[in-house]
Amino acid sequence: MRQVPEVALPIVLDRTAGGSLPNQIAESIRHLTASGVLRAGEPVPSSRALARHLGVSRGTVIVAYDQLLAEGWLVAIAGSATSINPQLPRAWAAPPAVSARGASRPQEVPRIDLRPGRPLQDEVAGPSWRAAWRVAAAAPVGVSVPLLGWPGLRAAVVEHLRRLRGFNCEPDRVAVTAGGREGLSLLLHASGAKDVGVEDPGFPSLRRVLHRRNAIIRSLPTDDQGLVTTKLPETEPPEAVIVTPAHQYPFGGTLHIDRRLALLEWARRHGVLVIEDDYDSELRYASEPLPALASLDADQVALLGTFSKTLTPALATGFVVLPRHLVAAVEAVRGDLGQPVSLVTQRAVAEYLASGGLARHTQRMRRVYRRRRNQVVAALAGLTGVRVSPMDGGLHAVVQFDRDERSVIDALRMQGLAVASLGEYWASEPPGSQRGFVFGFGGVSDADLAEGLATIRATLGGRPSTIGRPASPHRAPGAAPDQPS
Amino acid sequence: MRQVPEVALPIVLDRTAGGSLPNQIAESIRHLTASGVLRAGEPVPSSRALARHLGVSRGTVIVAYDQLLAEGWLVAIAGSATSINPQLPRAWAAPPAVSARGASRPQEVPRIDLRPGRPLQDEVAGPSWRAAWRVAAAAPVGVSVPLLGWPGLRAAVVEHLRRLRGFNCEPDRVAVTAGGREGLSLLLHASGAKDVGVEDPGFPSLRRVLHRRNAIIRSLPTDDQGLVTTKLPETEPPEAVIVTPAHQYPFGGTLHIDRRLALLEWARRHGVLVIEDDYDSELRYASEPLPALASLDADQVALLGTFSKTLTPALATGFVVLPRHLVAAVEAVRGDLGQPVSLVTQRAVAEYLASGGLARHTQRMRRVYRRRRNQVVAALAGLTGVRVSPMDGGLHAVVQFDRDERSVIDALRMQGLAVASLGEYWASEPPGSQRGFVFGFGGVSDADLAEGLATIRATLGGRPSTIGRPASPHRAPGAAPDQPS
Numbered sequence: 007m008r009q010v011p012e013v014a015l016p017i018v019l020d021r022t023a024g025g026s027l028p029n030q031i032a033e034s035i036r037h038l039t040a041s042g043v044l045r046a047g048e049p050v051p052s053s054r055a056l057a058r059h060l061g062v063s064r065g066t067v068i069v070a071y072d073q074l075l076a077e078g079w080l081v082a083i084a085g086s087a088t089s090i091n092p093q094l095p096r097a098w099a100a101p102p103a104v105s106a107r108g109a110s111r112p113q114e115v116p117r118i119d120l121r122p123g124r125p126l127q128d129e130v131a132g133p134s135w136r137a138a139w140r141v142a143a144a145a146p147v148g149v150s151v152p153l154l155g156w157p158g159l160r161a162a163v164v165e166h167l168r169r170l171r172g173f174n175c176e177p178d179r180v181a182v183t184a185g186g187r188e189g190l191s192l193l194l195h196a197s198g199a200k201d202v203g204v205e206d207p208g209f210p211s212l213r214r215v216l217h218r219r220n221a222i223i224r225s226l227p228t229d230d231q232g233l234v235t236t237k238l239p240e241t242e243p244p245e246a247v248i249v250t251p252a253h254q255y256p257f258g259g260t261l262h263i264d265r266r267l268a269l270l271e272w273a274r275r276h277g278v279l280v281i282e283d284d285y286d287s288e289l290r291y292a293s294e295p296l297p298a299l300a301s302l303d304a305d306q307v308a309l310l311g312t313f314s315k316t317l318t319p320a321l322a323t324g325f326v327v328l329p330r331h332l333v334a335a336v337e338a339v340r341g342d343l344g345q346p347v348s349l350v351t352q353r354a355v356a357e358y359l360a361s362g363g364l365a366r367h368t369q370r371m372r373r374v375y376r377r378r379r380n381q382v383v384a385a386l387a388g389l390t391g392v393r394v395s396p397m398d399g400g401l402h403a404v405v406q407f408d409r410d411e412r413s414v415i416d417a418l419r420m421q422g423l424a425v426a427s428l429g430e431y432w433a434s435e436p437p438g439s440q441r442g443f444v445f446g447f448g449g450v451s452d453a454d455l456a457e458g459l460a461t462i463r464a465t466l467g468g469r470p471s472t473i474g475r476p477a478s479p480h481r482a483p484g485a486a487p488d489q490p491s
Numbered sequence: 492m493r494q495v496p497e498v499a500l501p502i503v504l505d506r507t508a509g510g511s512l513p514n515q516i517a518e519s520i521r522h523l524t525a526s527g528v529l530r531a532g533e534p535v536p537s538s539r540a541l542a543r544h545l546g547v548s549r550g551t552v553i554v555a556y557d558q559l560l561a562e563g564w565l566v567a568i569a570g571s572a573t574s575i576n577p578q579l580p581r582a583w584a585a586p587p588a589v590s591a592r593g594a595s596r597p598q599e600v601p602r603i604d605l606r607p608g609r610p611l612q613d614e615v616a617g618p619s620w621r622a623a624w625r626v627a628a629a630a631p632v633g634v635s636v637p638l639l640g641w642p643g644l645r646a647a648v649v650e651h652l653r654r655l656r657g658f659n660c661e662p663d664r665v666a667v668t669a670g671g672r673e674g675l676s677l678l679l680h681a682s683g684a685k686d687v688g689v690e691d692p693g694f695p696s697l698r699r700v701l702h703r704r705n706a707i708i709r710s711l712p713t714d715d716q717g718l719v720t721t722k723l724p725e726t727e728p729p730e731a732v733i734v735t736p737a738h739q740y741p742f743g744g745t746l747h748i749d750r751r752l753a754l755l756e757w758a759r760r761h762g763v764l765v766i767e768d769d770y771d772s773e774l775r776y777a778s779e780p781l782p783a784l785a786s787l788d789a790d791q792v793a794l795l796g797t798f799s800k801t802l803t804p805a806l807a808t809g810f811v812v813l814p815r816h817l818v819a820a821v822e823a824v825r826g827d828l829g830q831p832v833s834l835v836t837q838r839a840v841a842e843y844l845a846s847g848g849l850a851r852h853t854q855r856m857r858r859v860y861r862r863r864r865n866q867v868v869a870a871l872a873g874l875t876g877v878r879v880s881p882m883d884g885g886l887h888a889v890v891q892f893d894r895d896e897r898s899v900i901d902a903l904r905m906q907g908l909a910v911a912s913l914g915e916y917w918a919s920e921p922p923g924s925q926r927g928f929v930f931g932f933g934g935v936s937d938a939d940l941a942e943g944l945a946t947i948r949a950t951l952g953g954r955p956s957t958i959g960r961p962a963s964p965h966r967a968p969g970a971a972p973d974q975p976s
Contacts, residue, residue: 015657016656016657016658016781016782018781038657041659042653042659043653043657043658043659115635124633126633127631127632127633128631128633130631130632130633131628131629131630131631131632135628136625136628136629138628139624139625139627139628139835140621140624140625140628142624143616143620143621143623143624143625143628143839144616144621145616146612146613146616147612147615147616147803147805147806148609148611148612148613148615148803148805148934149805150600151805168527168528171501172500172501172523172528173501173528174526174527174528184669184829184831184832185829185831187827187828187829188828188829188831191828195703211827214827214828215827215828217827218680218824218827218828263503296501296503297501318632318633320632320633320634320636320833320834320835321632321833321834321835322829322830322831322832322833322834323833339703342672342696342699342700342702342703343672343673343676343699343700343703344669344670344672344673344807345807346669346670346673346807346831346832347669347807347831347833348805348806348807348808348832348833348836349805349806349807350624350805350806350836350839351833351835351836354628354835449633
């Protein structure tokens with residue numbers, strides 16, 4: 007009987023009520039069994055333990071158990087604990103049923119999911135990964151952690167940014183987040199910004215965070231080089247802007263240095279917080295990255311980073327490099343709302359970064375993505391009236407055409423293929439020429455990618471053609487037809 | 492040279508500018524070195540790799556490197572990679588300095604921290620814990636996870652509630668959260684509640700979440716049995732109420748069954764969401780727990796649970812059992828804002844629960860806490876004019892006295908002891924009799940607890956006394972002097 011866990015049965019004895027204590031105990035156990043809390047076959051607490059738990063004599067419990075044994079609710083088998091009768095009706099023994107809209111409700115899972123944003127994750131859980139978690143799990147947990155996150159991870163992020171982004175920043179400006187969206191929420195909370203400019207087109211997922219926070223969303227126009235800084239509002243500017251200078255989302259244009267300086271000058275003049283979404287920057291494989299905006303201005307720019315793309319969204323871990331004036335406010339938010347990333351996860355990510363695991367993984371993935379990008383260009387070349395713009399160093403491509411966007415996407419879905427609508431990247435009504443879809447080439451197997459590309463090709467127009475505007479695989483990277491930059 | 496990581500130097504070549512390409516490369520490397528991005532002693536990319544990265548001929552890079560070698564910026568050592576000269580001034584070689592308000596800014600750490608809310612964590616990182624993380628780290632990460640969380644963890648939470656709380660619920664009502672406060676945020680988001688009733692006194696940390704969300708906070712009166720349901724507002728009721736029926740915080744009163752039914756009847760009548768904060772319930776060691784409110788009404792009550800107290804706050808993991816009508820709304824919030832708990836953490840917690848690790852740990856901790864509770868009662872017995880109310884099964888005690896609250900707490904702080912002000916538990920002005928402090932006896936070592944108790948005793952009044960209202964260690968649990976329940 008030693009191994010039966012300590013008692014935590016919700017039995018309430020009412021010493022002023024009519025029924026005897028043994029009867030009350032027996033009735034409670036009958037009720038708990040019938041309602042499924044105690045299951046057929048499960049041992050009940052020892053009479054000694056239950057007596058202590060209820061504050062009654064052991065004899066009282068023994069009387070109750072004897073009654074239940076006589077009634078067949080309990081069975082006593084020589085050499086093992088007294089248990090709920092395993093022969094009780096199955097209805098009582100079954101665990102709670104998962105209803106039709108159950109725990110793993112199918113959310114219309116496509117056969118091949120080419121929606122953008124997912125990296126290839128097959129090789130993440132390798133030896134370096136397992137070693138990092140082993141180290142993290144062996145460390146003591148009862149340590150005091152600063153509000154911005156575990157210093158070891160923040161130092162590793164600094165080193166990561168230095169090596170992969172050429173960006174030198176102080177660790178006391180780095181805050182650990184649960185990823186890009188949580189980082190954006192944190193910045194909005196800390197800055198109090200309620201009126202936010204976003205690139206149009208831009209990330210729908212970040213706009214959804216703004217919607218959830220009831221922010222006013224202002225569209226900022228972009229062209230093939232990214233944000234058009236001459237059109238930034240000079241009167242009543244927003245409190246914050248979210249920009250993707252490394253490669254504008256989804257078309258991939260890089261913000262030129264003169265626009266970068268103009269944006270920062272404008273932000274300083276109006277006191278606007280610039281939120282630099284540095285997504286995928288570490289994955290560039292086709293050209294030289296420009297320095298992060300945040301490296302040019304430590305007072306006005308917050309850099310939003312995540313390991314969702316370089317590693318896996320399953321990690322739910324990222325970081326923000328804060329402008330100095332927001333450090334105290336972010337600490338206050340974390341103090342009130344808590345740090346969502348477990349210390350074990352923070353240690354494991356730090357260990358994985360410091361061991362070079364992430365650098366090696368990123369290097370492998372760059373090779374895979376470079377190959378896949380070429381595969382995409384080759385597979386979709388020469389389709390009449392179709393422009394294919396693979397991102398310069400990213401994980402997705404944009405396909406544009408002059409047909410009805412919805413009917414093409416629906417046709418793909420009928421064939422088991424999920425892609426994202428290009429129209430949904432606009433906050434405002436997209437220009438007429440902006441019909442098409444966006445698809446990711448990171449998150450699927452080689453075979454699924456090949457099949458997906460064949461399906462897209464067949465759906466968009468059959469035979470290869472040498473007329474029109476072919477997106478040749480031999481063009482320089484970054485110079486796909488609609489991307490003069 | 493094979494082991495040098497793939498190049499990610501932020502070098503931008505301008506083919507239209509005056510300087511030759513080798514000169515531009517050399518100047519960029521000088522700049523990166525001087526600014527600390529490249530460090531003394533660090534290898535530079537191979538000429539082949541950098542040439543490929545920049546899209547120039549290998550000869551161009553070799554010319555640049557030769558120039559830098561001649562200038563002494565680089566050194567070439569036979570048999571190893573060309574590197575930044577390790578003799579460069581130390582100023583360039585140093586990693587970014589942590590400023591005075593550094594990464595681990597000391598937040599006035601007390602010598603003995605008896606502020607409530609922290610469990611004893613010394614034994615958490617044991618063999619079961621490490622095994623759970625090992626299993627979790629070996630699992631693939633590229634799997635699709637439902638918006639409410641990994642089904643394995645949600646099933647383990649159901650089993651945990653069944654065994655430790657006698658509460659049977661369906662797994663499709665369980666959502667994984669990053670802890671109690673994140674769970675509350677999630678419920679507020681999903682329900683849209685902006686006008687929330689809280690017990691007075693009550694958890695300051697949950698009130699801070701409401702403040703951060705700009706909610707209207709209404710005080711609900713309590714007495715020694717918890718919420719006074721006869722005083723619930725019948726006109727203009729709040730949209731949600733947060734209650735602690737298992738043991739009211741901080742005094743520990745248990746909400747009687749008639750009040751529970753009255754609360755639920757009131758909530759149903761007015762459509763009020765009841766948020767049941769079930770903190771510490773699994774840790775009860777001194778009396779029978781009443782069933783969770785949520786087990787009485789699956790349509791009106793959300794149960795807020797966390798592993799911060801049963802295990803460690805470092806886990807940043809908890810759960811909510813949702814009323815059925817909120818399931819879809821919570822899924823929508825998670826879809827927009829993301830799941831903050833990493834899949835590895837979710838798997839590890841599930842594994843730890845399923846392996847019985849948490850049940851065994853809880854059992855050990857119950858013994859420790861029961862012993863410590865008796866130690867607290869004994870150590871502080873017989874102080875004139877002082878009432879000590881250790882929680883019935885919790886991790887903290889309330890100390891009340893007729894002296895100035897602030898001066899006592901300050902006197903303790905001068906002796907290196909941190910406790911929480913009882914006055915801060917009130918949203919409104921506390922009644923005059925409610926002066927004192929709250930201290931936790933979970934989170935410190937045996938020696939620190941003994942020293943802390945001696946310090947409290949000495950500060951509150953020196954010699955033991957047999958007059959006044961002694962809190963005898965021989966009284967029944969839960970019947971401390973000011974707690975008639």
